[in-house]
Amino acid sequence: MTTVQERVAQAADSLKVFPLPSAVLFPHSAIPLHIFEPRYRDLIRDALEGDKVMALAQLEPGWESRYGARPLMQPLMCAGLIVWHDELPDGRYNILLQGVCRARLLSELPPDRLYREARVELLPDPTYHGPEEEQLRQAVFELVGRVPPSFSEGLVPAVARANGGALADVVAAAIIPEPERRQALLAELDVRQRLQEVTDEVGELIARLQPLRPAGPLN
Structure with missing residues (x-):
């Protein structure tokens, strides 16, 4: 087949x-x-x-x-x-x-x-394994704590499954809306660099978000 x-x-x-x-x-x-x-x-x-x-x-x-x-x-x-x-x-x-x-x-x-x-x-991505993968996963998990479940429910399992360039791509597809920035990341063929750039994008998004308030009284 x-x-x-x-x-x-x-x-x-x-x-x-x-x-x-x-x-x-x-x-x-x-x-x-x-x-x-x-x-x-x-x-x-x-x-x-x-x-x-x-x-x-x-x-x-x-x-x-x-x-x-x-x-x-x-x-x-x-x-x-x-x-x-x-x-x-x-x-x-x-x-x-x-x-x-x-x-x-x-x-x-x-x-x-x-x-x-x-x-x-x-231009398939070469196999890549490095610390940038775990750095991006950790950034995504922090992001998930600050956004509604409806946004993150599909992202978490995708991030858990993906590695290397695919990991950068699935996160970029989920969090970056601007066509110009998406195109720049599509054109980034260095997997390590792409992972780093997407991690930076997640960090910038986290910085703009307020943590979700816990349910119930705070005292």
Whole structure:
């Protein structure tokens, strides 16, 4: 049986790409998307009829005036797999895209379709074990004590399971909303550095939060 990683690898020479300035996908995380533009409806339809593989990419600064055309894409993107979809009666889609692997843009394919395709180099994380993992876990556990359970209930088991670069990615996906910062961490290929930076992000978030008040009287 073909694994998810093998399916993504087989798509690397003609990877379907959805440039979306408002969203950055990380490996080991999922993101819901609403697809309404005709060209990207075509992308989703073709992906669902094939391997279900596609990538989410950011655009280079200055894209706003050329969004309807083909503005330059940033070179680091995330390839993923459509793990759930709902086709609406008017042809729009709701999908859930699961991140699989970082990918570096090598070249964009000729515009034979309405949507964009690219040849990419996949960039799986090397195996890494170091003290930065435990430092990040401890920071997350401290954060969990300051946020509502609804925020942390999925994060704690994910942090307990993940190691190395995957650990940094699942935490970044959960706590960092800004696309620019998410893209910078997506583009950080040094696993040790990424772990350190995400730990710093958790620390900054903790500093902005007040501890949750215990229930009942304090005296």
